[in-house]
Amino acid sequence: xxxxxxxxxxxxxxxxxxxxxxxxxxxxxxxxxxxxxxxxxxxxxxxxxxxxxxxxxxxxxxxxxxxxxxxxxxxxxxxxxxxxxxxxxxxxxxxxxxxxxxxxxxxxxxxxxxxxxxxxxxxxxxxxxxxxxxxxxxxxxxxxxxxxxxxxxxxxxxxxxxxxxxxxxxxxxxxxxxxxxxxxxxxxxxxxxxxxxxxxxxxxxxxxxxxxxxxxxxxxxxxxxxxxxxxxxxxxxxxxxxxxxxxxxxxxxxxxxxxxxxxxxxxxxxxxxxxxxxxxxxxxxxxxxxxxxxxxxxxxxxxxxxxxxx
Amino acid sequence: xxxxxxxxxxxxxxxxxxxxxxxxxxxxxxxxxxxxxxxxxxxxxxxxxxxxxxxxxxxxxxxxxxxxxxxxxxxxxxxxxxxxxxxxxxxxxxxxxxxxxxxxxxxxxxxxxxxxxxxxxxxxxxxxxxxxxxxxxxxxxxxxxxxxxxxxxxxxxxxxxxxxxxxxxxxxxxxxxxxxxxxxxxxxxxxxxxxxxxxxxxxxxxxxxxxxxxxxxxxxxxxxxxxxxxxxxxxxxxxxxxxxxxxxxxxxxxxxxxxxxxxxxxxxxxxxxxxxxxxxxxxxxxxxxxxxxxxxxxxxxxxxxxxxxxxxxxxxxxxxxxxxxxxxxxxxxxxxxxxxxxxxxxxxxxxxxxxxxxxxxxxxxxxxxxxxxxxxxxxxxxxxxxxxxxxxxxxxxxxxxxxxxxxxxxxxxxxxxxxxxxxxxxxxxxxxxxxxxxxxxxxxxxxxx
Numbered sequence: 001x002x003x004x005x006x007x008x009x010x011x012x013x014x015x016x017x018x019x020x021x022x023x024x025x026x027x028x029x030x031x032x033x034x035x036x037x038x039x040x041x042x043x044x045x046x047x048x049x050x051x052x053x054x055x056x057x058x059x060x061x062x063x064x065x066x067x068x069x070x071x072x073x074x075x076x077x078x079x080x081x082x083x084x085x086x087x088x089x090x091x092x093x094x095x096x097x098x099x100x101x102x103x104x105x106x107x108x109x110x111x112x113x114x115x116x117x118x119x120x121x122x123x124x125x126x127x128x129x130x131x132x133x134x135x136x137x138x139x140x141x142x143x144x145x146x147x148x149x150x151x152x153x154x155x156x157x158x159x160x161x162x163x164x165x166x167x168x169x170x171x172x173x174x175x176x177x178x179x180x181x182x183x184x185x186x187x188x189x190x191x192x193x194x195x196x197x198x199x200x201x202x203x204x205x206x207x208x209x210x211x212x213x214x215x216x217x218x219x220x221x222x223x224x225x226x227x228x229x230x231x232x233x234x235x236x237x238x239x240x241x242x243x244x245x246x247x248x249x250x251x252x253x254x255x256x257x258x259x260x261x262x263x264x265x266x267x268x269x270x271x272x273x274x275x276x277x278x279x280x281x282x283x284x285x286x287x288x289x290x291x292x293x294x295x296x297x298x299x300x301x302x303x304x305x306x307x308x309x310x
Numbered sequence: 311x312x313x314x315x316x317x318x319x320x321x322x323x324x325x326x327x328x329x330x331x332x333x334x335x336x337x338x339x340x341x342x343x344x345x346x347x348x349x350x351x352x353x354x355x356x357x358x359x360x361x362x363x364x365x366x367x368x369x370x371x372x373x374x375x376x377x378x379x380x381x382x383x384x385x386x387x388x389x390x391x392x393x394x395x396x397x398x399x400x401x402x403x404x405x406x407x408x409x410x411x412x413x414x415x416x417x418x419x420x421x422x423x424x425x426x427x428x429x430x431x432x433x434x435x436x437x438x439x440x441x442x443x444x445x446x447x448x449x450x451x452x453x454x455x456x457x458x459x460x461x462x463x464x465x466x467x468x469x470x471x472x473x474x475x476x477x478x479x480x481x482x483x484x485x486x487x488x489x490x491x492x493x494x495x496x497x498x499x500x501x502x503x504x505x506x507x508x509x510x511x512x513x514x515x516x517x518x519x520x521x522x523x524x525x526x527x528x529x530x531x532x533x534x535x536x537x538x539x540x541x542x543x544x545x546x547x548x549x550x551x552x553x554x555x556x557x558x559x560x561x562x563x564x565x566x567x568x569x570x571x572x573x574x575x576x577x578x579x580x581x582x583x584x585x586x587x588x589x590x591x592x593x594x595x596x597x598x599x600x601x602x603x604x605x606x607x608x609x610x611x612x613x614x615x616x617x618x619x620x621x622x623x624x625x626x627x628x629x630x631x632x633x634x635x636x637x638x639x640x641x642x643x644x645x646x647x648x649x650x651x652x653x654x655x656x657x658x659x660x661x662x663x664x665x666x667x668x669x670x671x672x673x674x675x676x677x678x679x680x681x682x683x684x685x686x687x688x689x690x691x692x693x694x695x696x697x698x699x700x701x702x703x704x705x706x707x708x709x710x711x712x713x714x715x716x717x718x719x720x721x722x723x724x725x726x727x728x729x730x731x732x733x734x735x736x737x738x739x740x741x742x743x744x745x746x747x748x749x750x751x752x753x754x755x756x757x758x759x
Contacts, residue, residue: 106648
């Protein structure tokens, strides 16, 4: 695979291969020296047009554990603020000869566009409201680790689906892995036409008990300003995942960062059903697997597979 | 009215004999091979095929052997953006009218969303002066309804009319305030001039970048719902009916808008409407790849909407075809979809796109296409081109057999943001005569002297 720009382009076999490799990489984190030389001498450029601490540091850590050199480039305080276009930025940064560009932007399709402007491998770390493929992969990985597989699972994605790239990538990834997906949330935050992705739509959590997995999305405060929902309080009343709604056998997921007391009650965040920290841990190993995937096919005299677990 | 509506750089009139072309002019009732002689800016003679001679050796007459080709009345486009003044890096009056001529158009109307906005008589005078120097085909200008397109104060409509305003529009933006539109329609009783409307409720379209539907949901791109257009068509039709005003609704895209237009016409409202080639030929499926050439306002909608537009065009609910030719520079469109400006060029591909996508498959008759490509003229008080002796020579010669790849060999327009770029179309304009002069000649055209 040359680039990872969307889940849409992935086959089930691709997802399984990446997750299997992530599982193999997991033992690296338990070593005293948390590093393998798989990508020694390769340069990974993190290009972030949106504020992001978690995803960026997760990618940075993943690249460093594979011994790659990492350059972080964020839009604020840079040439971007001086009016440089995305294309010019890519062309300019190309002078550093990156082997991979990890890019997050507020614009749908930007990662794909960038892949046409650079010889580097491009990994989409979020393109507007469209996709966040590594999040979907790490969520699949987390579920495979916890439940063995996704075949036949009922997964409910709850909350602000309209503004969520995580939701879009996960609807596709979960279905590709054999799960049934239901999205639930306030009607103002469920995009018209989302059924075309193959999921079901609910506006209440009345039937949440049928879910094997409950995936809560972050409810952003700024959504209140535009009246997407009347109030946080009303949202929490109808859509908060709490001890009353979450069953003992259900698995609870969240992409982080959590707003305790809004989309999740405090007690469920700390409950045994929650796999939220496992998701964060999976983030690093899955991103290691993704970087390895997109960089391992590039012919390079310096490339080595030494130290890469089978 | 003091000034003529159309101005251009009047080239020396030519004498051209177009021999044995299949002349199709539905209004003149001609649908057969004829010889057409153009002289002194007019159609001097119209004879049976093979009967007209070039005249004596002393006359400098260009003879075009056109057997097997089709000759139509020149097309008229009531909706183009020529970006002058202020955005000449996208297009100017010369390149814009070259593109028009290359598409078979012999007259066009330019929209006022320039920089500065065309909203005052001195500005109108200056662009008309520029057109007298640079325009290859006659151009009319449609100044703004409201100053700066801000929607709050009327322009000096009566003075603008005296200076040759072909109508008024805030195109690119809706007239959001119903009260402002009402005042413009009241004032229209003094000065005349069609009020042309870009129909969009910004509270519904918001930051949308494409049609709201299955495709936008899958792409995660904010949608522009059909109702953002249709509710405004319905509202403005009511206002026009109440004030007995004359309005024209631009670039219709949604089925509901066509229905609202049909209903308003049934009620006797003085309303007309236009549709654009891209809305007639493409749907939001074309946006899946997030190609910025597919980004325009209003957006490409669904197959149901497209079918409603075609049916509207056929029934006459939609009065004419207008390209909404909207050039943008390469670097402006070479950005992520949501950042890109709205608009596609359309003049050079209008006929061929509709001929290929609708006429060849048998959806639309060729004579209806020719009508709808010329019907825009009368709506704005421009003369309708006719193939008849004594009429001003406005003609376009087209090879209906010839296939060409859009964009191969470049564009006459300064910009290349054409939604049909790279597609193979059938029907190539070979020669355009506008106001008696040759405005465009394809390189492949054989000429016999």
